Amino acid sequence: xxxxxxxxxxxxxxxxxxxxxxxxxxxxxxxxxxxxxxxxxxxxxxxxxxxxxxxxxxxxxxxxxxxxxxxxxxxxxxxxxxxxxxxxxxxxxxxxxxxxxx
Numbered sequence: 001x002x003x004x005x006x007x008x009x010x011x012x013x014x015x016x017x018x019x020x021x022x023x024x025x026x027x028x029x030x031x032x033x034x035x036x037x038x039x040x041x042x043x044x045x046x047x048x049x050x051x052x053x054x055x056x057x058x059x060x061x062x063x064x065x066x067x068x069x070x071x072x073x074x075x076x077x078x079x080x081x082x083x084x085x086x087x088x089x090x091x092x093x094x095x096x097x098x099x100x101x102x
Contacts, residue, residue, distance in 0.1 A: 004099035017082025018097035023074050027092040030070030034086035034095070043086065044075035 007015045020042060035043045047055035047067025055067045072094070087095035 002101045005102050016099050018084060018099050019080045019082045020074060020077060020086065020095060021098040022096040023072060024094045024096075025071045025073070027094045028071040029092055030072065031091065032070075032072070033089045033091070034072055037085040037089050039083070039085070040076075040079040040081055042074060042076050042080050044073050045070055046073050047071075 004016055007017065009015055025048070030045060032045055035045055045057055047057045048069055048071050049055050049067045054073070057067070057070060082097070082100075084095075084097055087093070087097060
């Protein structure tokens with residue numbers, strides 16, 4: 001059995017953080033709530049064109065004709081601290097989290 005990364009809290013209790021493992025782009029509505037609550041810059045909002053390719057979204061321009069919809073992506077998964085704020089605020093339950101093996 002593999003061990004997982006755990007943290008001992010000041011109270012002495014053990015906490016096992018769960019880190020973002022996947023984001024279901026099919027469910028994502030591009031609302032940006034998760035982006036706003038992520039304290040570590042893990043996420044990036046991108047456009048998805050008709051060919052399923054990512055298109056950069058510039059918040060200052062009106063380039064809506066370049067993409068079909070906006071979706072969130074895991075731009076810097078390695079920066080996740082396991083707080084699960086993204087999953088808790090996501091209205092479509094797009095996120096999967098998992099403990100990190102050591």
